[in-house]
Amino acid sequence: MVACPSCESQRTVKNGRIHNGKQNYRCRDCGRQFVQDPQTKVIDQATKDLIDKLLLERLSLAGIARVTGVSELWLQRYVNAKDASVPRPVTVSAKKKGA
DSSP: OOOOTTTOOSOEEEEEEOTTSOEEEEETTTOOEEESSOOOOOOOHHHHHHHHHHHHTTOOHHHHHHHHTOOHHHHHHHHHHHHHHSOOOOOOOOOOTTO
């Protein structure tokens, strides 16, 4: 049997197939769905640099995802992380009292 990656339980059952035909499993203990030996695609630095340039051109995220071959979900997370890393300067000025 295939072990669950979350709880290490051996009580797993087959749960259909995913979009590329790989077998999908479900854990009876924790309910997690998973694929045995998932393939992770690493986005190289050249693609990230291209994405940064395309973002400056104000293209849509769907268009950038199509051109670069990354998923829209990954691209949205990448853009959110870039946005969170930009410092936001805050200036506060005191109001004069009685004015």
